[in-house]
Amino acid sequence: MIDQKIAIVGGTGQFGQHLGERLEENNEIVISGSSVERAKEEAEPHGWGYGEGKEIVKGADIVIISVPIAVTVDVIHEVGPNVSDSALLCDVTSVKQKPVEAMKQYSDEVLGMHPMYAPSNSIKGQKIVMCPEKGKKWSVMEEFWEEHGADLHFTDPKSHDKATSIVQGLMHFSELVMADVIRKSELSTDEMNEYSTPIYQLITDLTARMLNQKAELYGSIQNHNPEIEDVREEVVDSAEELREVIKDDEEFSKKFEELGESFDLEGAQERTDKVIEFLSNDVRDD
Amino acid sequence: MIDQKIAIVGGTGQFGQHLGERLEENNEIVISGSSVERAKEEAEPHGWGYGEGKEIVKGADIVIISVPIAVTVDVIHEVGPNVSDSALLCDVTSVKQKPVEAMKQYSDEVLGMHPMYAPSNSIKGQKIVMCPEKGKKWSVMEEFWEEHGADLHFTDPKSHDKATSIVQGLMHFSELVMADVIRKSELSTDEMNEYSTPIYQLITDLTARMLNQKAELYGSIQNHNPEIEDVREEVVDSAEELREVIKDDEEFSKKFEELGESFDLEGAQERTDKVIEFLSNDVRDD
Numbered sequence: 001m002i003d004q005k006i007a008i009v010g011g012t013g014q015f016g017q018h019l020g021e022r023l024e025e026n027n028e029i030v031i032s033g034s035s036v037e038r039a040k041e042e043a044e045p046h047g048w049g050y051g052e053g054k055e056i057v058k059g060a061d062i063v064i065i066s067v068p069i070a071v072t073v074d075v076i077h078e079v080g081p082n083v084s085d086s087a088l089l090c091d092v093t094s095v096k097q098k099p100v101e102a103m104k105q106y107s108d109e110v111l112g113m114h115p116m117y118a119p120s121n122s123i124k125g126q127k128i129v130m131c132p133e134k135g136k137k138w139s140v141m142e143e144f145w146e147e148h149g150a151d152l153h154f155t156d157p158k159s160h161d162k163a164t165s166i167v168q169g170l171m172h173f174s175e176l177v178m179a180d181v182i183r184k185s186e187l188s189t190d191e192m193n194e195y196s197t198p199i200y201q202l203i204t205d206l207t208a209r210m211l212n213q214k215a216e217l218y219g220s221i222q223n224h225n226p227e228i229e230d231v232r233e234e235v236v237d238s239a240e241e242l243r244e245v246i247k248d249d250e251e252f253s254k255k256f257e258e259l260g261e262s263f264d265l266e267g268a269q270e271r272t273d274k275v276i277e278f279l280s281n282d283v284r285d286d
Numbered sequence: 287m288i289d290q291k292i293a294i295v296g297g298t299g300q301f302g303q304h305l306g307e308r309l310e311e312n313n314e315i316v317i318s319g320s321s322v323e324r325a326k327e328e329a330e331p332h333g334w335g336y337g338e339g340k341e342i343v344k345g346a347d348i349v350i351i352s353v354p355i356a357v358t359v360d361v362i363h364e365v366g367p368n369v370s371d372s373a374l375l376c377d378v379t380s381v382k383q384k385p386v387e388a389m390k391q392y393s394d395e396v397l398g399m400h401p402m403y404a405p406s407n408s409i410k411g412q413k414i415v416m417c418p419e420k421g422k423k424w425s426v427m428e429e430f431w432e433e434h435g436a437d438l439h440f441t442d443p444k445s446h447d448k449a450t451s452i453v454q455g456l457m458h459f460s461e462l463v464m465a466d467v468i469r470k471s472e473l474s475t476d477e478m479n480e481y482s483t484p485i486y487q488l489i490t491d492l493t494a495r496m497l498n499q500k501a502e503l504y505g506s507i508q509n510h511n512p513e514i515e516d517v518r519e520e521v522v523d524s525a526e527e528l529r530e531v532i533k534d535d536e537e538f539s540k541k542f543e544e545l546g547e548s549f550d551l552e553g554a555q556e557r558t559d560k561v562i563e564f565l566s567n568d569v570r571d572d
Contacts, residue, residue: 070535116481116483127480127481129481153480153481155480159477160481162471162473163473163477163478163480163481164481165471166467166468166471166473166478167478167481167482167483167486168486170464170467170468170471171464171485171486171489173525173528173532174460174463174464176528176542176545177460177521177524177525177528178456178457178460179545179548179549180520180524180527180528180541180545181452181456181517181520181521181524182452182456182548183544183545183547183548184520184524185448185451185452185456185517185520187448187449187452189548189549189550191445191449192449192452192453194413194439194441194449195402195413195415195439195446195449195450195453196453197402197413197453199457199492199495200453200454200457201557202488202492202558202561203457203489203492204549204554205553205554205557205558205561206485206488206489206554206558207549207554208546208549208550208551208553208554208555209485209554209555209558211542211545211546211549211551212546212551212552212554212555215538215539215542215543216535216539218542219532219535219538219539219542222532223532223533231467231471232525232528232529232532233529234466234467234470234471235463235467235525236522236525236526236529238463238466238467238470239459239463239518239521239522239525240522241466242459242462242463242466242518243518243519243522246459246505246508246509246518247509249356249502249505252501252505253501253502253505255466256462256497256501256504256505257501258469259462259465259466259469259497260494260497260498261469262465262468262469262475263465263475263490263493263494263497264475264494265494265497265498266498267491267494268490268491268492268493268494268495268498269494269495269498271487271491272488272491272492272494272495275488275491275561275564275565278561278564279561
């Protein structure tokens with residue numbers, strides 16, 4: 001893409017910076033942040049313009065909303081009235097229904113995006129979910145991602161939120177529940193280590209990996225993806241149901257087999273064999 | 287250990303065979319199975335004796351109960367009256383309180399064991415939980431495991447069952463709940479793959495790995511470890527509690543931080559970085 005005036009609302013954040021640095025060649029970048037001071041600080045070393053969100057979007061060809069999930073919809077409503085009807089209005093939030101609904105009120109060109117990677121990584125090979133909702137100008141972002149070797153997946157906001165309610169929502173919630181039960185058991189880490197298997201160690205390590213990040217991100221995904229509340233309810237329902245099923249050997253065997261039908265059992269066995277082999281040869285040696 | 291007459295009740299099973307093959311040098315082995323025919327079939331190629339459980343234990347110096355969890359206590363009561371008071375009576379079941387209680391009725395020499403590995407592996411480096419309950423003769427089994435390079439951990443049956451209620455019980459139950467919610471979501475494997483992250487793939491693969499085994503083992507552990515019912519209840523309670531906590535940003539952040547205190551966050555981050563690196567370089571290439 002060339003000669004576009006690109007306003008990155010939230011351009012002082014890590015993802016905003018990451019985008020600005022990859023878009024600045026041949027385009028004019030202007031960013032906003034939590035304050036004009038902050039924006040100036042980050043913009044000047046790059047030679048970018050800066051200002052308040054509702055100012056920088058005026059006259060921009062492309063507006064990218066790159067702010068925390070919790071404030072995304074509010075920010076869209078704040079800057080939206082100043083976005084030109086013909087400007088491409090897009091966002092990079094991890095949930096899609098609410099931001100896209102909000103953006104549709106302010107432009108004829110709307111694209112919801114969910115880049116599924118951390119801004120510290122390169123774009124090559126990363127999954128980007130694309131929800132083009134209005135107009136045709138979204139293809140300039142398609143070109144941008146493709147130039148950088150991303151793996152694009154086109155869908156609608158509802159399907160996105162439904163799938164991520166499992167891939168992110170269920171996964172994080174299950175890990176939190178597991179962590180809470182372990183904590184309540186009051187068994188010491190040493191005691192656990194005595195009984196730990198490679199798989200137990202790996203699953204608790206993945207849980208601890210999440211707990212080593214910021215609570216805000218995980219709380220926001222749970223609360224701002226409208227599909228996840230149902231998933232949390234399903235966790236409670238399934239746990240209650242399985243508590244009963246497990247008491248009856250025959251019913252349990254049937255259930256166990258049924259559950260297996262939703263997974264690639266042989267592929268999983270082969271892949272996890274390799275991981276376990278790797279764990280016993282490598283990680284434990286340290 | 288030398289010149290012992292060792293009766294392996296359930297010696298036709300995989301673990302019984304594994305033990306027999308490692309104990310036969312310098313000792314006399316005699317096994318029983320679900321039928322005398324079965325026992326004969328497995329015993330003859332090895333040159334072992336065979337017979338019904340309650341017959342082979344007569345006059346044995348060591349009796350090892352190696353039958354499925356679900357029938358362990360019944361089998362102990364069946365053969366127990368024929369076990370000599372001075373014989374070492376031991377088992378290899380994954381739960382310890384009930385089998386050890388039962389064995390104590392029949393001998394002055396009682397040892398509960400939980401070898402935490404599959405019989406297809408070598409003993410070297412494997413964790414063996416040892417619960418010596420009566421007498422001193424259990425040291426012959428200690429020597430046996432040590433000769434083979436096992437990693438022994440001494441404890442009491444209640445502590446064992448409490449720890450494994452988390453390491454095995456919670457882990458398996460959580461995986462079952464996750465699998466059930468994924469199945470109910472009716473998202474196709476293809477759809478999931480579009481959104482899958484390396485960590486999601488790994489956790490669902492570990493779940494599928496369990497679902498690729500026999501239901502009986504997992505059902506038995508859930509039902510025969512008396513501590514696991516509480517764990518299943520805790521899963522339901524924690525999930526319900528977290529559903530509420532998650533709605534309040536401040537409360538959630540507090541909870542998230544608290545949960546992190548129970549884990550080795552930095553170690554987990556380092557270990558999982560390596561696993562994720564391995565996954566992206568190796569497993570995905572196939």
